[in-house]
Amino acid sequence: MDREITEKSQRYFMTSVSMITSNGSKGQNVMAAEWTMQISYEPMLIAVFIHESSSTLKNILETKQFGVNVASEDQTNSVNIAGGYSRKEIAKLDISNAFKLLKAKKLNIPLIRGCIINAECRLVLSKKIGDHVIIVGQVVYIRHDASKKPLVYHRGKYFRIGSPIDSFRQEVKINSDLFDLFSKCANGKFVFKCVGALIKSKNTLLVIRDTEPSLEIIPYFEPTRGHDYYDSLKRHLKKSGLLLTLKPKPFLKRLIFKNDQRIQRVNFILFHGAIKKIPSNFKWKLIKQNSLLRALI
Ligand SMILES: Cc1cc2nc3c(=O)[nH]c(=O)nc-3n(C[C@H](O)[C@H](O)[C@H](O)COP(=O)(O)O)c2cc1C
Missing domain, CATH: 2.30.110.10 (Electron Transport, Fmn-binding Protein; Chain A)
Incomplete structure (x- = not known):
């Protein structure tokens, strides 16, 4: 050299x-x-x-x-x-x-x-x-x-030494039901790390059907620490009946959920996927009507 x-x-x-x-x-x-x-x-x-x-x-x-x-x-x-x-x-x-x-x-x-x-x-x-x-x-x-x-x-x-750097997180205002769901999953963790599949069709995203529409969100879960995210997601989706092709290259969304005075930091590692036929427990949801879906794409 x-x-x-x-x-x-x-x-x-x-x-x-x-x-x-x-x-x-x-x-x-x-x-x-x-x-x-x-x-x-x-x-x-x-x-x-x-x-x-x-x-x-x-x-x-x-x-x-x-x-x-x-x-x-x-x-x-x-x-x-x-x-x-x-x-x-x-x-x-x-x-x-x-x-x-x-x-x-x-x-x-x-x-x-x-x-x-x-x-x-x-x-x-x-x-x-x-x-x-x-x-x-x-x-x-x-x-x-x-x-x-x-x-x-x-x-x-x-x-x-200079002043601390606040690393950027996209702010998302979400409804209280969804906030409660995520803060329960986070269980006090400073950052809740999850992995999810982003399956897009025109101006909609694939979400898990729920009796409460405010809780409908893309398929995601909290992976076990130290385990491969891609393989774990594929297994998780298969279990919930979703047979799809997932692209191997992930992308990251660093979000901060807000509801009134409450905040929760959430990292989504997302994989793009494509599907031919969706099972009955899933549905397509319009992206523009939902703040979280807008933040995830
Ligand atoms: C800012 C600064 C950092 C230094 N870092 C090292 C170091 O990491 N390792 C080292 O061997 N010498 C380092 N030196 C050089 C020694 O401090 C230097 O050789 C010193 O005279 C050794 O003193 P001594 O012979 O009394 O032990 C550094 C010097 C300065 C000014």
């Missing part, structure tokens, strides 16, 4: 920046490491990728302990010093206008004050991988400061 291009592309990753603290015969130390992340919940494990010539790595391999201090947005000065100098050159943690220290609870390591997360880790694995060494630590104590915001690193520059 063209080296110049890969070097440029590498800069387009986006990370947080941690300050890795350690103790050992190289003295108390801190280095900056953008390649730091949690890799397991239980036990809680954090991985850091460190270059072989760093004093930090020597300390960690010697004492089998390290601290992960995730930098907050007001710590660019500390990060620049931690990442811009080696312990071989200067005792970075002694620079009084760069670091304020915090006492560790369980391990014999320094921690940095003012971070969004401070974790104390015991080394459980180290292995050379590519041109860095992966070190994995099991967290023995962790604290966070909810008032802090993380520092973001991208293209060699530091950024503040």
